[in-house]
Amino acid sequence: MMERYKGLLIITVSFFLAIFIGGLLMLLYKVSPIDGYKEMVMGAIGNKFVLYSTLDRMIPILLTGLSIAISFHAGIWNIGAQGQLYLAAFVVAAMGVTFHGIPSMMYIVIGVSVGLVVGGIWAWIPGYLKVKYNVNEVVLTIMMNSIAVYFTLYMVNGPFRTTQGSLGATNIIDKGMWFKHLNPLSNLNTGVYVAIVATAVIVYLMVFSKYGYEWKMSRLNQRFAVYGGVDVKRNLMMAMVVSGMLAGLAGTLLVMGDYHRFLNGISPGYSWTGMILAMMVNYDPIGVIITSFIYAVMASGGLQMELMLNIPQELVQIIFVLSVMFVTAGYSVSNKMANRIQEEG
Amino acid sequence: MYIYRSTIATLTMIMLPVLGGMWTLQAGILNISQEGAMLMAAFFAVLGSYIFSSFWMGLLFAILASLMINIIYAFFCINLRANIWVIGMALNILASSLTILLLKSVFGVKGSFTSSKIQQIPSLHLGNLGPLNAFLNDFSLVVWITIGLVLFFKYVDTHTTFGLHLKAAGKNWQALDTAGISSTLIRYESILINAVLVGIAGAYLSIGYLKLFNKDMSAGRGWIAVAAVIFGDGNFTWTLIATIAFGFMDALGISLQSYGLNSNLTLMFPYLAITAALIYQGVRSYRLKEKG
Numbered sequence: 001m002m003e004r005y006k007g008l009l010i011i012t013v014s015f016f017l018a019i020f021i022g023g024l025l026m027l028l029y030k031v032s033p034i035d036g037y038k039e040m041v042m043g044a045i046g047n048k049f050v051l052y053s054t055l056d057r058m059i060p061i062l063l064t065g066l067s068i069a070i071s072f073h074a075g076i077w078n079i080g081a082q083g084q085l086y087l088a089a090f091v092v093a094a095m096g097v098t099f100h101g102i103p104s105m106m107y108i109v110i111g112v113s114v115g116l117v118v119g120g121i122w123a124w125i126p127g128y129l130k131v132k133y134n135v136n137e138v139v140l141t142i143m144m145n146s147i148a149v150y151f152t153l154y155m156v157n158g159p160f161r162t163t164q165g166s167l168g169a170t171n172i173i174d175k176g177m178w179f180k181h182l183n184p185l186s187n188l189n190t191g192v193y194v195a196i197v198a199t200a201v202i203v204y205l206m207v208f209s210k211y212g213y214e215w216k217m218s219r220l221n222q223r224f225a226v227y228g229g230v231d232v233k234r235n236l237m238m239a240m241v242v243s244g245m246l247a248g249l250a251g252t253l254l255v256m257g258d259y260h261r262f263l264n265g266i267s268p269g270y271s272w273t274g275m276i277l278a279m280m281v282n283y284d285p286i287g288v289i290i291t292s293f294i295y296a297v298m299a300s301g302g303l304q305m306e307l308m309l310n311i312p313q314e315l316v317q318i319i320f321v322l323s324v325m326f327v328t329a330g331y332s333v334s335n336k337m338a339n340r341i342q343e344e345g
Numbered sequence: 346m347y348i349y350r351s352t353i354a355t356l357t358m359i360m361l362p363v364l365g366g367m368w369t370l371q372a373g374i375l376n377i378s379q380e381g382a383m384l385m386a387a388f389f390a391v392l393g394s395y396i397f398s399s400f401w402m403g404l405l406f407a408i409l410a411s412l413m414i415n416i417i418y419a420f421f422c423i424n425l426r427a428n429i430w431v432i433g434m435a436l437n438i439l440a441s442s443l444t445i446l447l448l449k450s451v452f453g454v455k456g457s458f459t460s461s462k463i464q465q466i467p468s469l470h471l472g473n474l475g476p477l478n479a480f481l482n483d484f485s486l487v488v489w490i491t492i493g494l495v496l497f498f499k500y501v502d503t504h505t506t507f508g509l510h511l512k513a514a515g516k517n518w519q520a521l522d523t524a525g526i527s528s529t530l531i532r533y534e535s536i537l538i539n540a541v542l543v544g545i546a547g548a549y550l551s552i553g554y555l556k557l558f559n560k561d562m563s564a565g566r567g568w569i570a571v572a573a574v575i576f577g578d579g580n581f582t583w584t585l586i587a588t589i590a591f592g593f594m595d596a597l598g599i600s601l602q603s604y605g606l607n608s609n610l611t612l613m614f615p616y617l618a619i620t621a622a623l624i625y626q627g628v629r630s631y632r633l634k635e636k637g
Contacts, residue, residue: 150609328425329421332427333425
């Protein structure tokens with residue numbers, strides 16, 4: 001329990017330290033930090049419409065963050081969320097432009113299932129190779145990211161290119177597959193309910209079920225886990241596949257809910273952001289929910305800040321990176337101190 | 346011939362971070378921040394070359410920028426024992442955002458900057474070599490530096506105590522420390538050498554044959570280098586073979602594009618090749634272990 005409070009303290013202090021330095025950087029642009037942050041927060045949650053946009057931006061980061069959290073928590077390093085997301089999104093979109101006339105409810109269920117399966121399979125491959133042949137899953141998933149991204153780019157510039165305009169995208173998918181937008185001004189859509197269900201399932205798996213504990217054991221001490229009767233290999237595979245399914249779901253929701261098509265750059269680094277957030281909070285699913293919301297507020301507020309005050313929105317990323325560094329340094333220093341206390345005691 | 350020359354260009358760009366990265370890996374640190382360091386170097390090469398109208402200043406700025414990223418990486422990974430992925434990816438994101446931010450703030454442009462005030466790194470014209478003209482003439486200075494470095498690295502790797510110390514720092518640092526040689530120091534040295542090489546690679550990217558900085562222009566080259574390093578696993582020959590193969594695939598993809606083939610499919614080649622190679626390597630060593 002102490003461990004948890006210590007982590008919380010380090011993250012909070014680091015975050016405010018990064019915010020403080022971000023404020024100093026705003027002074028370079030001759031903008032008062034208070035105005036800057038006010039603009040950022042108002043631009044993200046100031047009214048119903050921007051709040052909807054912020055929540056919409058949060059969903060893919062939340063899902064990829066949970067995806068990473070679950071695999072890293074179990075000690076199998078799925079760096080491939082980007083590829084799983086792209087491939088699932090593309091396959092769902094390809095299906096949506098090919099098949100028509102399926103009843104809406106059924107089509108939505110089929111669409112989401114296909115997205116989950118494709119994401120799961122793209123994660124299963126490196127997972128299997130890791131567990132069976134001990135191939136480095138980190139490199140493998142990175143390479144598979146590039147393969148998936150280039151493959152989908154090829155498809156949307158080749159066989160599946162839109163017939164309406166010259167956009168690097170597929171055609172609009174069948175209406176029966178759409179998650180309806182909740183209001184016309186933002187992309188937030190009924191897919192949010194699916195995301196909420198998925199989040200609840202993951203929180204249950206990681207916090208309340210025996211898998212959460214077994215995964216952690218597999219990561220911290222594999223021999224002990226085996227000795228304790230845990231089927232480590234099966235657990236690793238399960239974590240990997242669930243992780244891929246979540247990333248796939250993120251892509252599926254982007255296609256079926258946000259854009260109603262697949263397009264180039266459908267995920268501008270969501271999965272990397274998700275990965276760093278997950279690692280910052282030590283793979284705690286609740287922590288991922290909170291930090292992805294804060295990140296979404298900063299990112300969508302950053303745009304408003306650039307429009308109103310002429311501060312580049314990339315400043316938000318820099319604040320984010322700074323807080324990551326402070327958290328990492330904080331953990332390291334506190335661990336060293338803890339070791340020293342133990343040695344002296 | 347075009348493909349030969351473009352392969353040399355791509356190879357140069359990948360070879361430098363591969364050489365540096367191979368040494369840091371031998372010393373026990375896989376360097377994830379290559380992509381970011383290369384991107385930062387590319388931006389600062391343009392900045393330095395633009396301000397002073399001198400490619401030397403471009404190179405210097407590039408190396409300093411790369412040093413900054415590498416020293417942060419080294420401090421976190423060596424002194425603070427942080428997870429290499431968190432810090433590496435954070436630095437890559439930092440480089441991508443910071444260069445875009447600086448493009449906006451310093452040059453007032455979005456996405457891309459070019460100017461006639463930027464001086465390119467010169468190419469070497471060796472006089473008339475007859476039939477060898479197309480093979481040897483008018484390559485960038487950086488290409489020749491890289492070829493020299495490959496030979497130098499090969500020599501240090503096999504013939505000097507420093508090469509031995511590097512491997513010891515990675516394989517058995519306790520033994521090295523006991524022998525009175527600081528493994529931390531050796532690791533820092535490998536990272537600093539890497540920083541200089543990646544800095545040159547970054548400068549080559551932006552002012553080597555262009556006079557331009559594009560946002561995210563490193564376009565995964567740093568990652569290919571990391572992949573080659575991991576594939577070679579510290580072994581000089583294998584690392585070299587992997588690099589040449591990947592460099593060729595990458596250049597081939599780009600040339601096929603000029604014949605009207607969809608470039609995205611061809612750009613997939615190097616990654617498919619690496620994946621196939623990794624799987625082959627994994628399955629083979631698994632089989633060997635089962636037999637032995």
